Amino acid sequence: YFSGLQANWTFCPLGSQSFRVTINNSDSLNFHLISNASTFLPLQFPLALISDNSISIKIFIFYDYMSTGSVTLINQNSLLSRFNTTFRTDSSYPSASSGIFQRQMLFDISRNTTNMNQLSIGLMTYCQATYYGQQCSVRCISNDDCTSSYTCDTITGTKICSPGWYGVECAFRNKSYIQPICSSNTLTCYNDGFCHAFNNTNQPTCCCPFGFTGLNCQYLSTCSINVTCLNGGLCNPSYDPLSRSYYYVCSCAIGYTGLFCQETQQCPPMFYGPNCTIPCHAPNSCSEGHFSCNSEGGKICLPGWSPISTCLIKNLSSYLDPECPVSTGCLNGGSCFNGTCCCPSTYTGHLCETPINPCAINPCQHNGLCFPTSTGYQCQCSAYYTCPLCEITLNP
Structure with missing residues (x-):
C-alpha cells in the first residue's frame, strides 16, 4: 500500500503490476515512446473466470524521484494522480496479436477541474493458448494420435476432425479411410491395428488396439492365464528390441495353437497325435490295407474289413461280393476290391489262383x-x- 491512500481503494484481488520510468518535466507524456517501453508494456494480467464479465481497473501514478533546482528528493512515494474505470470482458480475442485495443480517456477527478490530469489507455482481453470463445470458456488442444485426430477452430475452439475421423471428440475412425502415405506403404498392422502417419509426417506407424503391441501389433501387451491364453496356455514374457517394448507370448498346451491358443492344432498330412509325431497313411489298397486314421494316428478299418491290425481281409464272402471280378469270387482266401482280387501273401494272379513260394528268395x-x-x-x-x-x- 502507498501512503495517503485507503486500503480498500488500492485492493486489487485480480493482481497488480507496476513499472518505473525516468522522465523530464512535461505537460504530456507518451509512455510507448520511451526507449525500453516494450519491456514493460502492455501490462498483462492472467484473469480467472469472472461471473459478471466486469473488472475494475485502478491506475496510480507516483513521484518516486524529484529534482527541483539544487534539491533532489528520493523515494518520496508521493501520489500524483489516480484513475479508475470499469472494463467488460464480454468478447475476448483469440490471441493478443489478433485483437484491437479499446481506447478510453480517464480523468483524475480527485483533483480540481483546473488542474485535472488525463490518461489515455487501451484495454483488451484475449484468450490464453488452448482457450477459445468470447469468454475464453472453450478449451481445445489439437491432437493427432491413435485415439483421436483433430485441430481447433481459431475462433470458436470447435474440434475439426481430421480426414477419416468423426464424432464430437473425433475419437471414432472410419476404417475404410486410409491415409495416402499408408496406402502406398507396405506396412502391415495385425490384430485390428491400423496405419497412421502422425501430424502429416511421412512415417507410417501401426496404432495397436488395447492388448497388443509391437511395430506391427503382432504381440500381446497384457496376458492372463485362461483369459488371454486359452485352453491351459501359459504367459511367457519377452522383449522386442526393434520396438523397444515388452510383450507376452502364449505357450500353448499340447494340441492347441494360435496367438491365444484358441485353435486346435492342425497336423501336416499323414501325421497325428498331440504333437503331430505319429505317422499314419491310409492308402486303401490291397498291399497296405483298407483303413482310415483317427485323431491319435490309430488305424480304423473301413466298413467290411478286418482284422484291426492289418485291415487286409474282407468280411463278406467273395462269391457274394458285387465287387468281385467273377461271380465265383476270388480263390485261396482272396478279397474282392474294385473289380479285382486282393490276394493273401502266398498267392497271386487275377483270381489269386497262383501260389507264391516265399522261400524262393531264401530269406x-x-x-x-x-x-x-x-x-x-x-x-x-x-x-x-x-x-x-x-x-x-x-x-x-
Whole structure:
C-alpha cells in the first residue's frame, strides 16, 4: 500500500503490476515512446473466470524521484494522480496479436477541474493458448494420435476432425479411410491395428488396439492365464528390441495353437497325435490295407474289413461280393476290391489262383532253412543263430 491512500481503494484481488520510468518535466507524456517501453508494456494480467464479465481497473501514478533546482528528493512515494474505470470482458480475442485495443480517456477527478490530469489507455482481453470463445470458456488442444485426430477452430475452439475421423471428440475412425502415405506403404498392422502417419509426417506407424503391441501389433501387451491364453496356455514374457517394448507370448498346451491358443492344432498330412509325431497313411489298397486314421494316428478299418491290425481281409464272402471280378469270387482266401482280387501273401494272379513260394528268395540268413506256411514262411536257424531271419548271433 502507498501512503495517503485507503486500503480498500488500492485492493486489487485480480493482481497488480507496476513499472518505473525516468522522465523530464512535461505537460504530456507518451509512455510507448520511451526507449525500453516494450519491456514493460502492455501490462498483462492472467484473469480467472469472472461471473459478471466486469473488472475494475485502478491506475496510480507516483513521484518516486524529484529534482527541483539544487534539491533532489528520493523515494518520496508521493501520489500524483489516480484513475479508475470499469472494463467488460464480454468478447475476448483469440490471441493478443489478433485483437484491437479499446481506447478510453480517464480523468483524475480527485483533483480540481483546473488542474485535472488525463490518461489515455487501451484495454483488451484475449484468450490464453488452448482457450477459445468470447469468454475464453472453450478449451481445445489439437491432437493427432491413435485415439483421436483433430485441430481447433481459431475462433470458436470447435474440434475439426481430421480426414477419416468423426464424432464430437473425433475419437471414432472410419476404417475404410486410409491415409495416402499408408496406402502406398507396405506396412502391415495385425490384430485390428491400423496405419497412421502422425501430424502429416511421412512415417507410417501401426496404432495397436488395447492388448497388443509391437511395430506391427503382432504381440500381446497384457496376458492372463485362461483369459488371454486359452485352453491351459501359459504367459511367457519377452522383449522386442526393434520396438523397444515388452510383450507376452502364449505357450500353448499340447494340441492347441494360435496367438491365444484358441485353435486346435492342425497336423501336416499323414501325421497325428498331440504333437503331430505319429505317422499314419491310409492308402486303401490291397498291399497296405483298407483303413482310415483317427485323431491319435490309430488305424480304423473301413466298413467290411478286418482284422484291426492289418485291415487286409474282407468280411463278406467273395462269391457274394458285387465287387468281385467273377461271380465265383476270388480263390485261396482272396478279397474282392474294385473289380479285382486282393490276394493273401502266398498267392497271386487275377483270381489269386497262383501260389507264391516265399522261400524262393531264401530269406533265412546264415544257412537257415525256409519252410512255407499259410501266412508266409518260417526260418529254422542253424546253431548259434536266432530271430525270425536268423540274423542274430547267439552268445556261446
